[in-house]
Amino acid sequence: MQMARWIRILFVIIFGLGVGLTNAQTPAAQARPYGSIDLPENESTTAVNDTWQTAYAPPWDANNCHWPMGDRCGIEGALADGEDLDWFSFMVPPATTLSISLTDPMGDFGIALFYDLAQPITQTGHVSLGNLDAIGNLDAIGNLDAIGNLDAIGQIESLGNLDAIGNLDAIGNLDAIGAYGYQNSVINDFIWTPGRYYVMIYPFDDDQSGEYSFRISGTHDENLTKPAPIPFNIVQNEPPDCKRALYITHSDYLNIHQTFAPYNTSIYTELLGFSDNINDPNTNGLVVDLANIAWIQPSNAFSDAATQWNAHRTNPFYANRLAEGVHHLITQYARRCPMLRYITIVGGDAVVPFYRVPDETVIANESDYLASSKIDPNSFTASSLKYKTILTDNIYGAIKPIPYRGRQLWVPELSVGRLVESPASIHIYLKKLNMYSTFEEDSKIYLDSQASSLVTGYDFLTDQAKMVSSTLNMLTGLRPIGLINDSWNANDLLQTWLPNIDNNLSKSPYPAQSINAHFTHYQAIPANFATSSDVVSASVLYNHPYATLESAYQIRRLGYSVGCHSGFSVVDSDVVSGSGAAIDFPQAYIKQHGIWVGNTGFGYGDSDLVGYSEKLMAQFTLEMGREWMNQSNDYEGIPVGYGLVRAKRAYLREGTPGTFSVYDEKVLLQSTLYGMPMVLVKVQSPIPFPPNDRQDHGCLTCPPNVAQRATVTDDTIDRDLSFSISYTTAQNTSRGKLISAQATVVNDSEGLLTGRTFNSTMVNAAGLPSLPNFNIPLSLADSFGEQRLQGIQLLGGTTVTTATFNPLVTRLITDEIYLTHEPSFDFADRWYPDQPFSYSVFESDNLEDNGPFNQDRRFSQLLLTPTQFKGTANGGELRQFNTITLRLKYLSDGADADLLNDSFEPIVRDTQRSSDGKIRAMVIERDDDGPGDEIEAEMLVKTSTGAWQSISMNTFQVGTTERWQISASLPTTAAQPLQLMIQVEDEAGNVGVETYGGRFDIDYELYLPSVNVKR
DSSP states (O other): OOHHHHHHHHIIIIIOTTTOOOGGGSOOTTEEEOOOOOOOSOOOSSOSOOSGGGOBOOOOOHHHHTTTSOOOEEEEEEEOSTTOOEEEEEEEOSSEEEEEEEESOSSSEEEEEEEOTTSOOOOOSSOBOTTOBSOGGGGGGGHHHHHTTTTTOHHHHTTOOTTOHHHHHHHSSEEEEOOOSSSOEEEEEEEOSOEEEEEEEEESSTTOOEEEEEEEEEEEETTOOOOOOOOOEEOTTSOOOOOSEEEEEOTTTSOTTOEETTTTEEHHHHHHHHHTOTTOTTTOEEEEETTOOTTEESTTHHHHHHHHHHHTTTOHHHHHHHHHHHHHHHHHHHHHOTTOOEEEEESOTTTSOOEEEEOOOSTTOGGGGGGGTTBOTTSHHHHHHHTTEEEESGGGTOSSOEEETTEEEOOOSSEEEEEOSOHHHHHHHHHHHHHOSSHHHHTOEEESTTSOOEEEEOGGGHHHHHHHHHHHHHHHSSOOEEEESSOOOHHHHHHHHSTTTTOTTOOOSOSEEEEOSEEOSSEEEOTTOOSTTOSEEHHHHHTOOOSSGGGOTTTTOEEEOOOTTTTOOOOGGGBOTTSSOOOOHHHHHHHTTOEEEEESSOOOEESSSOOTHHHHHHHHHHHTTBOOBOTTSOBOOEEHHHHHHHHHHHHHHTOOTTOBOHHHHHHHHHEEEESOTTOEEEESSOBOOOTTSOOOSSOTTSOOOOOBOSSOOSSOEEEEEEEEEEEOOOEEOSSOEEOOEEEEEEEETTSSSTTOEEEOEEOOOTTSBOOEEEEEEOOOEETTEEOEEEEEEEEEEEEEEESOOOBOBOOEEOSSOOOOSOOOOOOTTOOBSSSSEEEEEEEEOOOOTTSSOSSOEEEEEEEEOOEEEEEETTEEEEEEEEEEEEEEEEEOTTSOHHHHTOOOOOEEEEEEEOTTSEEEEEEEOEETTEEOOOEEEEEEEEBTTSEEEEEEEEEEEOTTSSEEEEEEEOOTTBOSSOOEEEEEEETTOOEEEEOGGGTOOOOBTOOOOOOOOOO
16 A cells, blocks of 8 residues: 555544544534535646636536535546646635545646635744644645745745645645545545635646546535624723733623622622732733723723624634634733733633634544533533534633644643632632732642642553652652552542542642543543442532631642543533533632643543653643742742643644644643642752753743854854664563663764763654654754754764564554554555654744843754654564764854745655666755755765765756756665665755655656655
């Protein structure tokens, strides 16, 4: 089976990427087929629709498609040659399941679906997901750039990396792509964002032409409409007071002015008292009542939007309109007030809505939860499940979202918490906070040797529970109490987690509670689950009858879980009457004055490794131990909200190349903090911040302090890193072998990492081999701030090969689905990963205009996977790099603007090996103005000694175009079969790498398939 085809099938089965949801999963309410396309039967050799601006946009014609019979509408078309493109455009209603097929292609064609290319993409600076997006085989579309017809797609070009369209899908408007080759190509995509979409049919190589059939159909819900954004502006002459915290609520839907006995105060009174504490800069803040905001114009803009939302409570687009408006309000405030650090949402989803993000997962999609949730299917809460959405608060902390899959990836920079659900519970929670003489100290959660923490786990959560337990032991000096086995029942959990819960003076003995188990929103399910009553209900905690505020059961306590829907805050009135499902864990912890972190949707794990939601919560545990210093440079404990922010950003930054998927997106979105985000967590033995991610009091989002170069150059800066890599003896598991590794930096030409040793983590993506992976910080700064990492080249290395090796292939798992067998990885002719090195660059917005740097905070990581696997049915070959030398290419922010604006990597295509022993290829090099700069090309060839030899290639520009011809002779020592990699660098330091989809071989005098599974 062809690698590209297998990857496509694997992602359909395991990841669900680019496949979306099937028609069977479409909301049933008034779902109907819509529209048809009547296209020309044949196209002349001079195409009239070869750019997106000239895309054929036919009218919908129901008569031609015989609706509502359900026939697919289609046309017969043709590509005249290898430079022909066919573009089509059409309008798509919201929440549409779209089916597009390219059938009976006579050439090697592909099909891609784009969101509106005329719409701007939110600029994110120099952001690269480092090929993290799991649709790695999209690199094949790189030849499009060679055709020159994408010149006008500024939205894509401004983000660059067009040749690595695994990146483009992650950060641009590309929505989906079909399979490859002479086989049929199908896109089944759940389209959340309405608007104009573009389909492009393209050839894979210069010599491809012929006819094809193109068909399209779709279903949508007529009840769903998308309103326009909320129009408002901050009043220029009445700027709000600058504070570190915002408290956002809505008095029309949470009666913040109602007084509660016995204190006879209101939520609003307590909020003002808490936010006006000038002695505590972290709580000192501004209360924002969306019902009326005096410092915006019009002041009732959000009130009107909320009224419309209330009239359309089952339409998620109205909820999102309000959430997007609040996000815009926060970001505008933050740019005026860069000291902003904390956002607290006061009220549940019915007061200030969670943001709804389309859930494109196939395994454990949120729509699957509705049937068993005991939520009224016609309710407001049910609509978020019915329309397949993930609820998230990330939007309120994300100053600079990353464009992703035709929408945005919301990764928080500000710390966000939420208070739920009843006004009485919120009032009491705030009342106790105001009774503290010093909030920072009196609310602090101490993780030390004075009290053990609690960790539970079973089944596939066992390894994660052990990791969390080990981390807490390291941080506190005291081993946690553990229920970590497959035999404990509900009574064991109740007595251990909630001892003496009926005693009105009792409190939890555990400062940290990591409850790893299967969950519903209202029940924790034990390891030895027997009957439907064998559970611990959230209502048990909620109903704890404390005698005084100080004896609230979870006061100064932190609970967190990887459990499915453990953080799903459900409106009480939306559950089925008498079901006992009204009380959820978020509201139970808030009523008992604790902090709770849980998932609003299905949590995910790995059957053999600590992955997905497990990995995030393990990282969260570690972040709780960071040595967070106050302004006096004394350790005070980290704000719990920033612990979660840091965990999410580390999860994204340190991912393995080629594995970031909609499952990872869901993991990052759904983990939600309930409670005040500025509560501090202090441990007995804090750990330092990573060198490339230090705490910075002057500006939390400014670049970290790293060694600076003395001079600023206008050229790219080379930094060479040489590694020596050692491996452990393979560990046998029931299904395969695991190996770990250490990488020692033998030499760093900048002197920053020389002598340092890094320990590997494991590649963690369902359906792929588990191989050792390294995440190595690459910060390099000058007087302009941290420099831009533009590209990486392999200079050389030595490898050894093990002829027979059976790796462990990982399995994605939830409490809903457990794969009983290991997925097959049978590809005897391709190495995985084909590129053993990559990098990621992420930025945080610099809100502090007058801070130490004016640039955004930049995080650069080397993603090194020095082992490669070539699979067979019963095992395969393992290739290990024992040494490897890489060249990193940086640009200063003080460099020439033309270089800084060039983010396009050169594209290598049409490689041939001729009878005279030469390798020839075509290179496409361009920048944002057209044909690019001079290039340098080299090929690395594996020799008979196991070393990789670098050979410079001759370059010749074809006229003044963006095309270059490159050539070089193979060395006489080249190993057989041929192992070859071509790398091309432009003047801006962008590096294009060609590995031929992991084959590393060139067919004699034949054009290669341009299928790359780029990692």
